[in-house]
Amino acid sequence: MNIFHGILAAGLLVVMGMPAFAQDTGRHFPAPDTVSPQLKQMIDAAPPAYWNAHPGTTEEWKAWASSLAQEAVKGLPELREKLGVSVIRSEMGGVPVFIFTPEDLPEANRDRVLLNLHGGGYVLGAGESGTLEAVLMAGMGKFKVVYADYRMAPDFPWPAAIDDAIAVYRELLTTTAAESIGVFGTSTGGGMTLILAMRAREEGLPLPAALAAGTPWTDLSKCGDTYATNEGVDNILVSYDGWLGDAARLYAAGHDLRDPMLSPVYGDVKGFPPTMLTSGTRDLFLSNTVRMHLKLREAGVPADLMVFEGMSHAQYHMSADAPETQFHFREVGKFFDRYLKQR
Amino acid sequence: MNIFHGILAAGLLVVMGMPAFAQDTGRHFPAPDTVSPQLKQMIDAAPPAYWNAHPGTTEEWKAWASSLAQEAVKGLPELREKLGVSVIRSEMGGVPVFIFTPEDLPEANRDRVLLNLHGGGYVLGAGESGTLEAVLMAGMGKFKVVYADYRMAPDFPWPAAIDDAIAVYRELLTTTAAESIGVFGTSTGGGMTLILAMRAREEGLPLPAALAAGTPWTDLSKCGDTYATNEGVDNILVSYDGWLGDAARLYAAGHDLRDPMLSPVYGDVKGFPPTMLTSGTRDLFLSNTVRMHLKLREAGVPADLMVFEGMSHAQYHMSADAPETQFHFREVGKFFDRYLKQR
Numbered sequence: 001m002n003i004f005h006g007i008l009a010a011g012l013l014v015v016m017g018m019p020a021f022a023q024d025t026g027r028h029f030p031a032p033d034t035v036s037p038q039l040k041q042m043i044d045a046a047p048p049a050y051w052n053a054h055p056g057t058t059e060e061w062k063a064w065a066s067s068l069a070q071e072a073v074k075g076l077p078e079l080r081e082k083l084g085v086s087v088i089r090s091e092m093g094g095v096p097v098f099i100f101t102p103e104d105l106p107e108a109n110r111d112r113v114l115l116n117l118h119g120g121g122y123v124l125g126a127g128e129s130g131t132l133e134a135v136l137m138a139g140m141g142k143f144k145v146v147y148a149d150y151r152m153a154p155d156f157p158w159p160a161a162i163d164d165a166i167a168v169y170r171e172l173l174t175t176t177a178a179e180s181i182g183v184f185g186t187s188t189g190g191g192m193t194l195i196l197a198m199r200a201r202e203e204g205l206p207l208p209a210a211l212a213a214g215t216p217w218t219d220l221s222k223c224g225d226t227y228a229t230n231e232g233v234d235n236i237l238v239s240y241d242g243w244l245g246d247a248a249r250l251y252a253a254g255h256d257l258r259d260p261m262l263s264p265v266y267g268d269v270k271g272f273p274p275t276m277l278t279s280g281t282r283d284l285f286l287s288n289t290v291r292m293h294l295k296l297r298e299a300g301v302p303a304d305l306m307v308f309e310g311m312s313h314a315q316y317h318m319s320a321d322a323p324e325t326q327f328h329f330r331e332v333g334k335f336f337d338r339y340l341k342q343r
Numbered sequence: 344m345n346i347f348h349g350i351l352a353a354g355l356l357v358v359m360g361m362p363a364f365a366q367d368t369g370r371h372f373p374a375p376d377t378v379s380p381q382l383k384q385m386i387d388a389a390p391p392a393y394w395n396a397h398p399g400t401t402e403e404w405k406a407w408a409s410s411l412a413q414e415a416v417k418g419l420p421e422l423r424e425k426l427g428v429s430v431i432r433s434e435m436g437g438v439p440v441f442i443f444t445p446e447d448l449p450e451a452n453r454d455r456v457l458l459n460l461h462g463g464g465y466v467l468g469a470g471e472s473g474t475l476e477a478v479l480m481a482g483m484g485k486f487k488v489v490y491a492d493y494r495m496a497p498d499f500p501w502p503a504a505i506d507d508a509i510a511v512y513r514e515l516l517t518t519t520a521a522e523s524i525g526v527f528g529t530s531t532g533g534g535m536t537l538i539l540a541m542r543a544r545e546e547g548l549p550l551p552a553a554l555a556a557g558t559p560w561t562d563l564s565k566c567g568d569t570y571a572t573n574e575g576v577d578n579i580l581v582s583y584d585g586w587l588g589d590a591a592r593l594y595a596a597g598h599d600l601r602d603p604m605l606s607p608v609y610g611d612v613k614g615f616p617p618t619m620l621t622s623g624t625r626d627l628f629l630s631n632t633v634r635m636h637l638k639l640r641e642a643g644v645p646a647d648l649m650v651f652e653g654m655s656h657a658q659y660h661m662s663a664d665a666p667e668t669q670f671h672f673r674e675v676g677k678f679f680d681r682y683l684k685q686r
Contacts, residue, residue, distance in 0.1 A: 032568040225375040225653040290650040305648045307633040310568040
């Protein structure tokens with residue numbers, strides 16, 4: 001199965017008068033021969049029709065997000081079954097959560113938990129629709145994963161999302177020692193992973209044992225080299241000036257986009273736990289990723305960077321069958337295994 | 344002082360009927376605000392006039408390389424003095440070497456040695472002209488550095504260069520244990536660093552304790568995503584179809600460009616020592632770097648990747664004053680300190 005196609009298909013359903021492919025940057029490059037056939041197919045695919053969507057009203061944002069969510073959930077039950085991952089819906093700290101457990105949870109991971117914060121620009125990925133990465137991590141990385149279904153824009157602007165994330169983390173701490181907790185996420189979820197560590201420190205909570213931030217949105221302002229150099233080269237996000245920049249402003253709701261609680265690359269990372277970062281050579285967020293990585297290294301934090309050949313934004317979790325996906329989740333699993341205490 | 348300007352100036356001296364700026368890819372991006380003023384200046388500079396040089400005859404190649412070398416050496420005595428690095432010229436295994444020692448060599452590094460293999464596409468960087476990186480590593484990383492002045496094209500095609508490198512390494516082993524030896528280099532020198540480890544294994548020699556391959560030329564064929572996506576974005580190499588591809592074919596002299604002894608990304612890296620790799624978001628060799636990094640990780644080799652924001656090919660060693668340069672050599676120094684035995 002290929003979740004990516006589900007997402008693309010969802011894009012095609014989006015109408016609401018938004019222009020599809022309104023802007024062609026003319027910077028298309030055929031996929032290289034240096035990636036798997038599955039990734040090659042993703043690289044050669046057209047951008048999702050919705051990349052340049054610009055919902056205007058609150059209702060338009062919600063209808064848009066809802067139509068994408070309906071498509072995104074479609075392959076998930078099948079994927080959970082294929083990977084042998086069970087799911088329980090619950091609530092932690094007043095926030096809805098999904099708890100994913102692989103049927104073959106290794107003994108070593110029995111008392112370890114990963115908290116997952118999903119991506120989607122603070123507007124997409126609500127409920128089950130954002131659980132893809134959590135399922136892959138549970139199924140391929142063999143960890144128990146708690147997925148936080150945090151509140152988002154337009155109804156709940158900043159800091160609702162990170163408030164919810166920290167509430168779940170705080171409750172997790174009542175049953176699991178911080179040294180056995182890892183936090184991970186992709187894109188917006190990668191940014192939130194980093195912000196969560198800052199918030200935990202601010203609130204006097206013990207920090208998680210390790211973080212994995214996949215192509216994290218560390219700068220919500222249009223600042224960073226690959227916002228320019230990979231514009232139109234990345235076939236997932238395509239450009240900051242598509243739906244993405246609108247989503248940043250919608251969630252920030254007038255707040256300074258460079259506040260570290262929105263853009264963690266401007267924050268203080270001293271004392272952070274070991275952090276793994278992932279990106280791709282075509283990723284619009286490559287600069288978001290490497291700027292954060294360099295900052296962590298300068299602060300003396302053990303920081304591990306992996307950049308996938310030819311990959312646009314977050315494609316390492318868009319096809320469960322791609323070798324790159326399996327490699328990614330194995331590597332993240334090994335990273336958490338290295339740094340999380342067993343009990 | 345800014346070595347980069349010396350190199351640019353050298354380019355302006357090149358005449359010999361080669362077209363300068365013959366091809367403009369039209370893909371220029373202003374430097375981002377996310378780098379130091381020194382790096383920003385490098386990013387906004389025009390490509391070296393010689394990037395699209397195509398020397399035809401053996402004599403034209405030699406005249407071209409010689410004119411660039413004359414410019415490149417100019418700032419080096421001043422740089423050595425500034426960084427407190429002494430130099431001795433000698434010979435090891437029949438190969439001319441330069442031995443660089445920082446005046447404040449730490450006690451911990453007294454019995455450690457780094458072997459440096461310079462860059463230059465197997466045609467540039469002969470003699471003192473290729474010693475810039477060795478001087479920076481000695482001065483900023485605080486290691487004794489042996490620089491191998493290996494033979495190059497057009498007079499000495501493959502495998503002369505790597506033969507010489509391994510001859511120096513073999514002689515180093517008579518005075519220093521392999522576990523106290525590190526090998527490093529940039530670009531062609533980064534590729535050779537990786538090839539040297541393969542050759543050492545082939546010849547039954549103990550492998551060095553650690554490798555640092557800066558933006559290594561791991562694929563001499565035009566294969567890899569950023570040969571396309573960063574063409575014209577990288578303002579140092581600019582394009583494989585400039586002097587670079589010609590140099591690959593000149594040195595290979597009819598040999599398969601994808602032989603692992605020319606393109607180590609096709610080689611077997613099992614059992615490699617810990618390896619650090621560096622590149623930049625605009626680097627034409629970003630794919631050369633990340634493909635190698637992923638391959639090393641898949642083989643279970645501890646492999647550390649660092650990608651500089653906004654940086655084109657190898658700019659981390661083109662201005663001694665840039666904070667990025669100082670950071671780079673500190674990080675490489677820490678990496679070797681971590682893996683090289685003290686005695």
